[in-house]
Amino acid sequence: MRNAGDLTLQTVNASGAVEIRATTDLNVNDLDAAGAITLTSEGGNLNVSDGSIVSPTADIALTATAGSILDFDGGTTSSILTGGVVTMDARDGIGASSDAIDTSGATLEARSTAGDIYTREIDGVTLGATGGFAQSLNAGGELSITSVAGTLDVIEAIQAAGSASIAGDVVQISANVTANGVGVAAASSVTVTDPAQLVSG
Numbered sequence: 001m002r003n004a005g006d007l008t009l010q011t012v013n014a015s016g017a018v019e020i021r022a023t024t025d026l027n028v029n030d031l032d033a034a035g036a037i038t039l040t041s042e043g044g045n046l047n048v049s050d051g052s053i054v055s056p057t058a059d060i061a062l063t064a065t066a067g068s069i070l071d072f073d074g075g076t077t078s079s080i081l082t083g084g085v086v087t088m089d090a091r092d093g094i095g096a097s098s099d100a101i102d103t104s105g106a107t108l109e110a111r112s113t114a115g116d117i118y119t120r121e122i123d124g125v126t127l128g129a130t131g132g133f134a135q136s137l138n139a140g141g142e143l144s145i146t147s148v149a150g151t152l153d154v155i156e157a158i159q160a161a162g163s164a165s166i167a168g169d170v171v172q173i174s175a176n177v178t179a180n181g182v183g184v185a186a187a188s189s190v191t192v193t194d195p196a197q198l199v200s201g
Contacts, residue, residue: 006044017058027072028052036060036084041067046090048080048101049073057083060105064090068115071099078104078122085109085130088119093141095119100144108145109133109156116141116162123149124168128156128175135159136175143179147171154196173198 007022010029017035020026025044029052031037036058039046045067053060060082062069069090071079079102080086086105088094093115095101100118107126110117117139125147128136136156137143143160145152147168154173158164164179171186174193182200184190192198 025067033058037082039063040065043067045070047072050077050079050102051081053080055082055084059084059087061087062089064092066091068093068112069095069101071095071101074099076102076120078102080105082106085132087130087132089133090115093117097142097144100146109136111135111138112140113138114140117143117145117160119145121145121147121152121168123147124151124153124170126153126155127158128154137164139164 002021004023006025008027009031012031014033018033019038021040023042026041027047032054037055037060040063043066046064046069069088081104085107086103088110090112091114093112094110095118100120102120104122109130109132111133137158139160142162144165149169151170152168154175157175158177160179163181165183167185169187171190174196176197178199182198
């Protein structure tokens with residue numbers, strides 16, 4: 001489905017896969033699908049709210065080709081829930097320092113060529129190795145990833161033009177993290193496995 005102009009999804013339930021494109025803003029309030037979910041804003045922002053995008057086991061891909069992916073209700077519960085892969089790609093940024101994108105997925109990859117990335121994972125997550133992007137997280141500005149519980153497992157490189165902050169209960173890093181300042185914090189433990197490096201400069 002492709003819509004000319006802004007599009008708001010109030011309540012959508014699908015028994016299979018869903019693919020929706022909007023030429024400007026795409027606002028998602030409630031979308032549940034049994035299959036994969038692919039959402040694209042071609043010329044504006046892709047705005048999500050708490051619990052708005054759900055697929056039990058299939059992959060979820062969000063793209064804002066000429067804008068940002070934003071949490072527009074200010075909530076702190078997951079906006080994106082799946083047992084599969086969450087992929088986010090937005091030119092101007094993903095989330096904000098005051099309101100990160102809340103996710104609950106098995107695997108996460110995100111890219112913003114010109115903006116910041118702020119994501120908050122509700123439980124454990126693996127970063128990378130989906131084949132989608134060259135790095136698991138790649139930001140044209142600042143980058144912050146937080147896992148509230150469980151293990152945050154970095155198995156593919158992270159890169160940011162600005163600073164990078166990685167935080168969780170348990171943090172495991174087996175791929176390079178390169179940024180203009182790297183911070184890693186964990187409530188329980190941090191493990192960096194050779195030959196992975198934290199490169200700051």
